[in-house]
Amino acid sequence: MALLPVLVLNSGSSSIKFSVYETGNSERHRLYEGAVDGIATDQGKFWIKDVDGKKLVDATPALPNRSVAFKLVADALNSEDFPSPKAIGHRMVCGGPTVQDNQLITPALIDEMEKYTAFAPLHTPIAIYIMREALKLFPGTPNFAILDTYFHRTMPEVVTHMPIPEEYSAMGVRRYGYHGISYESIIYQLQPNIPEKLIVAHLGNGASISAIRNGECLDTSMGLTPTGGIISGTRTGDIDPGILLFILRKIAENTESATAAADQLETVVSKRAGLLGVSELSNDMRDLREAIKQGNAKARLAVDKFTWTIAKWIGSYVAELGGLDMMVFTGGIGENDIDSRAEICAGLSALGIVLDAERNNVRGAATISAKNSPITVRVIPPAEDLIIVNHVLRLLGA
């Protein structure tokens, strides 16, 4: 089989990240990775580097909007300098109730997924925009939607069903769960020794935690939207619904339309809350750790809320799984913040989770539990692009 270049696209609010893999039957070699960053700011950057880290493109273009940014990527990858992609995988956070399988992107599929942008309002509109552009700028190349919700499709109804009137459930309101591609990549890396009872904590700017039995998702902390679950950088996580009503009524006192009030509430719970809201300083763990060293009490409280909530969630998932064999930390905080891992695990020795302080003093992949810990604790960086490539190849073959 000739080697096939596959492009992976992962778009955020101010950036478009991408990587190109060369693939064969069992080969998966990353050739290039790159990004356009600083969209709609005056600090636009466009770079592409090869596997050795050598920058092949390193530019500071004007990036007034996403269209200009994506055209730069498409023009570069369609030029003779790079192998033109034969298939494209798009990371899609949520396709709604009707699109739960990874699949070929068609205009009709995009229209269907667009009906449910409210379920991941910070992510879906951007991904959909890039999908439409990719169909235009890479004509004839098959594009595939690879969903973060796909991994969570095995959750039982008792977990996915929300305690709300049936009419809203019928509209697709349920627990979907996110970070699924990251979770899949952890299972992939644990093969062939997948523990029966596993908890994975994906702790990045957005944070979630999943209970996984024999490699299949049993429960996950995020719900209808990525704002649910554990507290994260700028998001509340699960919260007393009465608080939402209180804030909504306060906003409504000075707002003309109900839609405008709802938009403002969304900003409060998704962009102004979490670590940022409590610390009134930053959503970035590195800033908060620095502030804690300087004696900043609000930063201390924010981080304590974060680690405390995660420890509580771990406790409930151990109960749900009926025990635990392994716990994995991943995501920017999970991989790098030694103190967060120590603080989360500090109160969990009764559950059999015992860290070794010296082993925990690492960044990146490692086993960090004590030799005599009944439960193994590991740090494993995610490999999301690789999972997207695997799905693309499976779908291409199908």
Ligand code: ADP
């Ligand atoms: P995203 O969810 O946007 O992909 P990441 O997985 O990159 O985010 O995680 C970002 C978080 O990881 C930030 O809170 C950042 O402070 C934290 N982080 C990254 N590197 C370190 C580090 N060396 N020490 C502590 N925290 C870190």
